[in-house]
Amino acid sequence: MSVLLLTHPSGLAHENGEDHPECPDRLRAVMAALEAEEFACLVRDVAPPATEDQLCLAHPAEYVRWILSIRPQPGHFTPLDGDTAMNHASAEAALHAAGAAVAAVDAVCADDSIRRAFCATRPPGHHAEPRRAMGFCLFGNAVIAARHAQRAHGLGRVAILDFDVHHGNGTQAAVWDDPTILFASSHQSPCYPYTGAEEERGAAGNIFNATLPPGADGTAFRAAWAQRLLPAVEAFAPELLVISAGFDAHARDPLAQLRVREADFGWLTDEICRIADRLCGGRVVSLLEGGYDLEALAASTAAHLRALMG
Secondary structure, X not given: XXXXXXXXXXXXXXXXXXXXXXXXXXXXXHHHHOOOHHHOOOXXXXXXXXXXXXXXXXXXXXXXXXXXXXXXXXXXXXXXOOOOXXXXXXXXXXXXXXXXXXXHHHHHHHOOOEEEEXXXXXXXXXXXXXXXXXXXXXXXXXXXXXXXXXXXXXXXXXXXXXXXXXXXXXXXXXXXXXXXXXXXEEEEOOOOOOXXXXXXXXXXXXXXXXXEOOOOEHHHHHHHHHHHHHHHHHHHOOOEEEEEEOOOOEOOOOOOOOEEOHXXXXXXXXXXXXXHHHHOOXXXXXXXXXXXXXXXXXXXXXXXXXXXXX
């Protein structure tokens, strides 16, 4: 079984502004780590752009058109909120980040030789609400992936698993009323965006949040998934697993205070793949979210890919 790696050079041109933590060097660090000999067997491809119709799986058409219309001159930035901005390349990068998610779904659902895929793209997506860009995110890539799998490939139930240190408020908002998509998230609390309380369960009981206090380590991280989140995923019996793979819960990360290590990300990825093998025909699509210490991001991504490769 092969693992597909999707990326696009536009992700290196998108910037939020000078000295912003969500910077092109993040993608450079990830891709450099994946040039190691152990990853030579990855099937590598260039991510296509998403169509506007595909973007509308997570957002109203007027929001999609607004984001795609923001194309400032090179060297200039258009702020969307206090944390999020767009430069001349941002709209193109966001199109290809969402397009990577769509192409990854197509590959794992239609290509018998590929059952797992990783999208090394930016900007990330899990904070983008249906009508609002925020938290470095423009489009809800994980939700687009899940709904594309349902619409294009006839899948009934999809689970989105988010282990970024920050709660995926945008993903939660988009699937709140959707009983066909389960959202499971571990995240630091309190922490930006100050959502994701454990009593937030969704209109259909399809939301599962596990909060971790500042300073929680890999033991607590593993327990949250093993005791609460993964059993909920298994009970849901999904046909595809989509991962919001944020690595900013790492102990080295500057934007939060958890103490997770790359071995913990590898363990969780192994557990997710075991569930996929039992319930989903092995189908896993993983999307890069956060991670802002370059050394930790590279090492954690490598551990994640090793597990995806089995």
